Amino acid sequence: MPRVKRGTKRRAKxxxxLERASGYYLTKSKLYRSAKxxxxxxxxxxxxxxxxxxxxYRSLWIVRIGAAAKLNGLSYSRFISGL
Structure with a gap:
């Protein structure tokens, strides 16, 4: 049976x-287990x-559309139902 070498996969993983953890604080960017x-x-x-x-964003849009509808004398729900 041929010998299996897994060094490259492990190093790559x-x-x-560790690349994803770069910029994290202390051992979270240095030690593999903490970083993982x-x-x-x-x-x-x-x-x-x-x-x-x-x-x-949905709630923000609702607030903005509601405010614009109020300026034109409509409520948000009436505006949406009228679309």
Missing amino acids: RKRI EAVERGLKFAYSGRKQKKRQ
Whole structure:
């Protein structure tokens, strides 16, 4: 059976994690285990943040459209139902 060498894959994986963690504080950017945890946590927050951003923009649009509708003597709901 031939010998299996996994050094390059492991190095590439560690390098990818540490590159993503560059700019993090203290050991979170230096040590692989801490960096991995920090990167995973960051990705989790980034995922939920993308959803929150959509919600925030929707509420902002509703406020702006509602304000413009009020200037023309309409409520937001009447304006939307009239579209």
